[in-house]
Amino acid sequence: MTIVILGCGGFIGSHLIRKLLSDSELDIIGYDVNDYKIHEHLLHPRFNFRKENIYESTSLETDIEGAYSVVFLASLCNPSLYITRPVETIWSNFLNPSKIIDLCTKYKIWLTAFSSCEVYGRTLSSYVKNNNEEFFLQKERETPCLLGPTVNTRWCYAAAKQLMEHYILANSREKDLPFTILRPYNFFGPRMDYVPGVDGNGIPRVLACFFNALRTGNPIKVVDGGSAKRVLTYIDDAINAIFKVILNPDKSIGEIFNIGNPENEISILDLAKLMRTTYAEITGKNKYAEHPIMNVSARDFYGDGYEDCNRRVPDISNAKKKLGWIPTIDLETTVKRTLEFYNNKYKLANID
Ligand code: NAD
Ligand code: UGA
Numbered sequence: 166m167t168i169v170i171l172g173c174g175g176f177i178g179s180h181l182i183r184k185l186l187s188d189s190e191l192d193i194i195g196y197d198v199n200d201y202k203i204h205e206h207l208l209h210p211r212f213n214f215r216k217e218n219i220y221e222s223t224s225l226e227t228d229i230e231g232a233y234s235v236v237f238l239a240s241l242c243n244p245s246l247y248i249t250r251p252v253e254t255i256w257s258n259f260l261n262p263s264k265i266i267d268l269c270t271k272y273k274i275w276l277t278a279f280s281s282c283e284v285y286g287r288t289l290s291s292y293v294k295n296n297n298e299e300f301f302l303q304k305e306r307e308t309p310c311l312l313g314p315t316v317n318t319r320w321c322y323a324a325a326k327q328l329m330e331h332y333i334l335a336n337s338r339e340k341d342l343p344f345t346i347l348r349p350y351n352f353f354g355p356r357m358d359y360v361p362g363v364d365g366n367g368i369p370r371v372l373a374c375f376f377n378a379l380r381t382g383n384p385i386k387v388v389d390g391g392s393a394k395r396v397l398t399y400i401d402d403a404i405n406a407i408f409k410v411i412l413n414p415d416k417s418i419g420e421i422f423n424i425g426n427p428e429n430e431i432s433i434l435d436l437a438k439l440m441r442t443t444y445a446e447i448t449g450k451n452k453y454a455e456h457p458i459m460n461v462s463a464r465d466f467y468g469d470g471y472e473d474c475n476r477r478v479p480d481i482s483n484a485k486k487k488l489g490w491i492p493t494i495d496l497e498t499t500v501k502r503t504l505e506f507y508n509n510k511y512k513l514a515n516i517d
Contacts, residue, residue, distance in 0.1 A: 167192040168411065169232040171219050171265065172239030174199040176357045177279070177349070180404045181236070182206050189412065194228050197239070202356050220261050229268045234275040234411065237265055242281070243358075244319065245368035248470050251318040258325035263332050270336045275343040275414060277407075280330050282350045282425060282477050283323040286312040291475040304480040305348070305421040318470040330421075337419070345410055345417045350425025350479050353499050354400030355506035363511060368467070371395075371433065375440045376507045384459035385441065388466050391434030391458075394476045398426045399494035399502065409488040416487045423479035426492035429499060430478060434458070436500075443500050447508055 168185070172178050174197030182203055185191055192211045195203070196219045206212050219225055219239055229235055241250070241257040262278070269276040285308055290300035292311070302308075310327055312320040336342040358373035359365025360380075368374060378385040406424045410417045431439065437458050445453035463471045484490045494502075 166190075166233035167194055167228075167231060168234050168236060169193075169228050170195045170236045170238065172237070173197050173214070174201070174203050175238060176202070176354075177352065177400070177403070177407075178238050179203050179356050180354070180400050181238075181407055182212065184404050184408050185411070186211060188408065191233070191411075194232070196222065196225070220264065226268055229265075229274055230272045232274050234277060234414070235265070235269055236407075236411065237262065237276060237278045240279070242322065243368075243370060244322070244471075245467055247319050247322045248468050249367075251321045254322050255325045258322055259328045259332070260325075262329050266329075266332050266336055266342070269344075270340050270342040273341060273343065275345070275418060276333065277345040277347065277410060277417070278329065278333055280326045280346050280348050281323070282348050282423065282479065283474060284310050284327045284330065284348065285474075285477055286310055286320065286323055287472075287474055288476050301476050302478050302480050303423060305423055305483055313472045316470065317472040319467075319472045343414075343418045345419075346421040347407065347410065348421065348423050348425075348479075349403060350398050350423065350477060351395045352400050352403045353397045353503050355503065357400075357503070360507075360511055371436070372440075372503060373507075375437055376444075376504065376511075379441065379444050379453060379456055380508075380511060384457040385437045386459050386461045386466060387434050387437055388461055388463050389473065390460055391432055391437060392475075393473045394430055394432050395436070396425050396427055396478060397429045397431065397436075397496060397499050398424065398492060399499040402426060402492035402494050406484055406488065406490045406492075409490055413488065420483065420487060422484045422488070423481055424484065425477075425479035425481065426494070427478050427481060428492070429496040430476075431496060439496070439500055440504065443497070443504050444508070447501070447504055 168191045173195030179202040194213045196215045247254050285303045288301040333344045358369035441456040442454050
């Protein structure tokens with residue numbers, strides 16, 4: 166059986182390919198415009214890589230028609246780009262994905278689509294100050310999706326992902342598309358992002374921003390005091406969930422799963438502090454434990470149109486019940502393993 170993975174050369178895709186090649190017997194057809202994160206797999210006999218833009222491919226329809234399942238990862242998913250490149254953000258998260266959804270619908274091929282916890286937007290607790298669980302715990306089929314005003318283009322990604330989900334659900338309802346929707350919560354781990362000025366430019370996601378501050382000696386910048394909270398999910402835990410989805414269509418088709426570790430909630434300010442003490446431990450250099458942390462406004466850091474998700478805690482009872490999935494990697498281990506990888510990869514640039 167062949168699985169088609171769209172966006173296989175990215176962070177999640179690179180870990181998923183490794184897992185599928187080592188622990189399953191599935192053949193893989195993978196599409197990506199980049200292959201630098203998956204070099205080691207390119208010659209594997211069960212991996213057929215197509216280095217091309219999926220929306221310009223002439224083989225995509227045939228590949229989808231013959232697939233056991235399609236896993237759809239490809240997207241632009243970096244918050245700074247929601248502000249500077251909103252048109253591309255909307256194309257890559259809704260307008261273009263609708264073509265993949267149409268193809269899967271045409272051939273009735275099971276589509277596993279990557280949405281995001283960002284579809285929930287802000288929590289009720291950010292509008293109505295209340296710390297009761299029902300004001301912040303996010304349940305796939307119950308919690309409302311609350312986005313800020315459209316002039317804040319930060320929300321264009323979340324809105325596009327919401328529309329992608331609606332289009333999948335509509336095609337399932339009217340045209341029997343078999344689907345699974347996954348909503349990841351801040352996966353952390355090796356190969357997550359580029360480091361600015363080394364292998365990319367601009368503002369990456371928070372891990373690479375903070376790591377780059379540590380390695381270059383610049384202050385860690387926390388946006389608006391770092392009061393926003395995230396749950397960090399170690400990539401191995403996340404991949405185990407995705408693997409269980411792929412191997413269990415009977416338990417996954419028709420489902421929406423939050424994939425996140427609710428035990429690993431942390432404020433961004435505390436993440437900055439945890440990363441600097443962990444980095445001191447890894448490098449054996451105490452000075453990193455006191456690395457400067459600087460407050461910056463969202464407008465100065467991202468530009469006009471940014472607004473933050475204040476908090477997002479997943480209810481994962483559906484994944485627990487249907488898949489038997491429970492994340493096990495705690496916050497400290499998540500940060501330590503990720504930083505070890507980054508330090509190892511980029512250590513030549515360390516400044517003493
Ligand atoms: P990523 O940016 O690392 O990977 C995406 C890959 O898709 C990249 O390698 C990119 O080159 C490829 N791609 C994009 N457009 C393409 C096109 N037209 N043709 C061919 N290749 C294309 O992202 P990721 O972190 O692996 O995330 C994957 C998916 O999961 C995305 O849909 C994202 O929205 C979703 N998601 C991820 C997280 C997370 O924590 N990483 C959280 C929430 C949602
Ligand atoms: C991310 C992205 O939208 C997607 O990759 C994905 O869909 C989703 O969330 C996810 O990973 O689940 P976000 O968590 O806001 O969004 O992105 P990060 O760049 O990781 O930022 C996290 C927090 O750190 C935000 O509050 C941001 O303002 C803050 N931040 C970021 C800083 O304080 N300093 C920085 O240098 C960078």
